[in-house]
Amino acid sequence: MIPAAATRSETAGSLLEARSLTRILPAVVPVTLVEDVNIKIERAEFVAITGPSGSGKSSLLYLLGLLDRPTAGDMLIEDTRTGDLSSADLARLRLEKIGFVFQFHFLLPEFTALENILIPMQKLGALPAKSQLEHAEGLLADLGLEDYLDRRPAQLSGGQRQRVAVARALANSPDLILADEPTGSLDSKATEQVFDSLQSIVKRQNTTVVAVTHDMELASRMKRRIHLVDGRVDYDRVQP
Amino acid sequence: MLLLKIAATHVRNRMRQTVVSTLGVALGVGFSVAMASLMEGSQRDFMTTLIEAIPHVEIRDEQREPAQQPATVLYDAVAFHGLRPLExxxxxxxxxxxxxxxxxxxxxxxxxxxxxxxxxxxxxxxxxxxxxxxxxxxxxxxxxxxxxxxxxxxxxxxxxxxxxxxxxxxxxxxxxxxxxxxxxxxxxxxxxxxxxxxxxxxxxxxxxxxxxxxxxxxxxxxxxxxxxxxxxxxxxxxxxxxxxxxxxxxxxxxYKAISWEEANEGLMEAFVVRNAIMYTVVGAILVVAGFGIFNIVSTIVHEKARDIAILKSLGFPETDIQQIFVLEGLVIGILGAIVGCLLGFGLSSYLATVKFEVTTDIEMTRLPIHFSYLHYVLACSLALFSSGVAGFIPARKAAKLNPVDIIRGAT
Structure with missing residues (x-):
């Protein structure tokens, strides 16, 4: 389990907190991806991370999601410092608290839509097998995919795949959904479907969604917008 | 079970390569079993012939040490010169x-x-x-x-x-x-x-x-x-x-008493050397089969890099990723061992029926085959060990893959 007590922060309350987060890619000429980012994200927020290409949006998202480790600074999840945690502890945190949605669905191709959602649930093992199945079917039904349970990713459209990916991200009822260009490869209709899905998650399940997007129109519909330029936060504002 | 299910799915979806690798292990196990059966059969056959041909213990009118001369016994002397020994x-x-x-x-x-x-x-x-x-x-x-x-x-x-x-x-x-x-x-x-x-x-x-x-x-x-x-x-x-x-x-x-084992000491040592050679060859066959498994698991790791990133992003730790690919090696190894045991039994049974003529004095004879479950246990253990190692090397590489590098590469 996560050694939480030993690494509790003094400030309490935020779901997610980045403190002076810096990520430098080691190379002959080191590349700074993210530099001195300080942000706090609360529960049930719907946050857009925007910025031009190469501004460090995805890199920041991977750091927030504990997929990557910062070169400097620290990440706190529910006030738990993650810098000193082992990779196994970080994996456990991801499993319990974080769901990812990537640009290209990233479903396991050999498994059906239902199996793709069941896998993280089986890994966590919080629910009995029957409840897992019911929960997975319910998630797919909520996203309008009740007729596609036994289809493999190759047998689904782009929008359907991405909604399966959203359902999978929700499988373990995480506190945080991190989406990296979730609508980047979709047409406008599918984009709307996926966006609506994410929006309803925030509203109905009190889950925080942080989404990287290029789409300014979509970003403008989210409650908060963090804009990056050259790896630094250019502005961070709540939108009307 | 979940890890095994993922491993089995990976292996099942590469049916052709899986079949080839499984056959590699099966041939290794099969030939090892048949070879061991033949070698031990011939050894036992030879021993039986030998044991039946000679007494189990033979007592001869000799002493291992030269008999002590009366002068030595009487005077407790270290050495005598010029005395003719007692006949x-x-x-x-x-x-x-x-x-x-x-x-x-x-x-x-x-x-x-x-x-x-x-x-x-x-x-x-x-x-x-x-x-x-x-x-x-x-x-x-x-x-x-x-x-x-x-x-x-x-x-x-x-x-x-x-x-x-x-x-x-x-x-x-x-x-x-x-x-x-x-x-x-x-x-x-x-x-x-x-x-x-x-x-x-x-x-x-x-x-x-x-x-x-x-x-x-x-x-x-x-x-x-x-x-x-x-x-x-x-x-x-x-x-x-x-x-x-x-x-x-x-x-x-x-009197000097010689057991059949002592009388044939050189032969017994030759059998030990022969068995050592046989098991080295058997081991080598299975190591070669292991390379086949290494090849397929490495290929799967390469092809499944994206899946590894997905599983890591879902919260699977490195140990799980490693286990999945070790299991893939073992799945192939177990399948190969099962088929290999059947093949080995079939080969041994066939060899046991082969007749040939040695000399004109001895009538038609058969290849001496000894059936022993130990041959199967040994060959399967070696095959599974080889499979485990063959799976472990690429599995360790898979576990160390950085998911961010893979996700960046895919986007």
Whole structure:
């Protein structure tokens, strides 16, 4: 389990907190991806991370999601410092608290839509097998995919795949959904479907969604917008 | 179960490569089993032939250390010079009493012998022979010579005072045949007529050309050793006790007692070397099969890099990723081992039916195959170990993959 007590922060309350987060890619000429980012994200927020290409949006998202480790600074999840945690502890945190949605669905191709959602649930093992199945079917039904349970990713459209990916991200009822260009490869209709899905998650399940997007129109519909330029936060504002 | 399910799905979706790798392991296991069955079969066959041909324990009228001279015993001297050593009379003293004392604690059959050198003459030709004086009934209880008889009978020595049983090859060299009378001359110059009452063929040339059996009394007369024997042969009820019986008998009687294992020490060592070579070859075959598994698991790791990133993003730790790919190697290994066991059994069974002719004296014979579950256990263990290692190397690489690098590469 996560050694939480030993690494509790003094400030309490935020779901997610980045403190002076810096990520430098080691190379002959080191590349700074993210530099001195300080942000706090609360529960049930719907946050857009925007910025031009190469501004460090995805890199920041991977750091927030504990997929990557910062070169400097620290990440706190529910006030738990993650810098000193082992990779196994970080994996456990991801499993319990974080769901990812990537640009290209990233479903396991050999498994059906239902199996793709069941896998993280089986890994966590919080629910009995029957409840897992019911929960997975319910998630797919909520996203309008009740007729596609036994289809493999190759047998689904782009929008359907991405909604399966959203359902999978929700499988373990995480506190945080991190989406990296979730609508980047979709047409406008599918984009709307996926966006609506994410929006309803925030509203109905009190889950925080942080989404990287290029789409300014979509970003403008989210409650908060963090804009990056050259790896630094250019502005961070709540939108009307 | 979840990890196994993922591993099995990966393997199932690469059916062609899986089948090829599985066949690699199966051939390795199958041939290993068949080879081990054949090798152990031939070893056991040889040992059986050997054990049946010779006494389990043989007591000879010799000492392991030279007998102490009276002067040494009397004066406790370190060395003497200029004294002629006492000539000891060869032979086992009081043989009846010696055998009776052994019978008290040894379970088995006993036979007494007097062996010596003699020249066999027939139609102007001579052959040097080792002449063995036996009590036929006793000798038949400790040896399988009766099974090697080709003409006449061994038992005829009991009813013919000057009967002689010789090898058929020796008889052919002399031009003699069953019923012919030959002359045996001892080293002391005594000659005696014997009638050939039996011809044997053991397949061992030294015996077939140079060994002759005659009644003990007749040999004692010929060799001028009345009431003397120089060997006691023992056939034990439990052959495993041969060494222990030999040691105790030697201590008890004071004569050199040799177990069949000691008599064939060089041969036993040769078998150890042969087995070491065999298991090295078997191991090498399975290591080669392991390379096949290494190849397929490495390919899967390469192709499944994106899946590894997905699983890591879902919260699967490195140990899980490693286990998935080790399991993939083991799944192939287990499948290969199962098929290999069936193949090995089939091959061994087939080899056991193959007939061939060795010599004109021995009729059609079969390859000696020994079926033992240990061959299967050993081959499967080696195959699984090889599969595990073959899976582990790429699995470790898979576990170390950075998911961010893979996700960046895909987007």
């Amino acid at each position: 000891d009379l060869r032979g086992i003293r009081n043989p009846t009493e010696a055998i009776a004392s052994l019978r008290e604690w040894v379970q088995g059959e006993f036979a007494q012998r007097l062996s010596g050198q003699a020249v066999l003459r027939y139609s102007g030709q001579d052959i040097g022979m080792t002449l063995v004086g036996v009590v036929p009934r006793r000798e038949l209880a400790v040896s399988k010579i009766s099974e090697d008889m080709r003409q006449g009978s061994y038992e005829a020595l009991d009813t013919t005072a000057n009967g002689l049983v010789i090898g058929r090859k020796a008889a052919n060299r002399l031009g003699a045949d069953l019923g012919d009378t030959v002359i045996l001359t001892s080293a002391g110059g005594i000659a005696k007529r014997f009638k050939i009452v039996g011809l044997f063929h053991t397949g061992v040339t030294t015996s077939d050309e140079g060994l002759a059996y005659a009644p003990l009394k007749a040999v004692q007369i010929l060799l001028e050793k009345p009431n003397i024997i120089n060997g006691i042969s023992i056939r034990l009820a439990d052959i495993k006790l041969a060494n222990a019986v030999a040691t105790r008998a030697e201590r008890q009687l004071g």
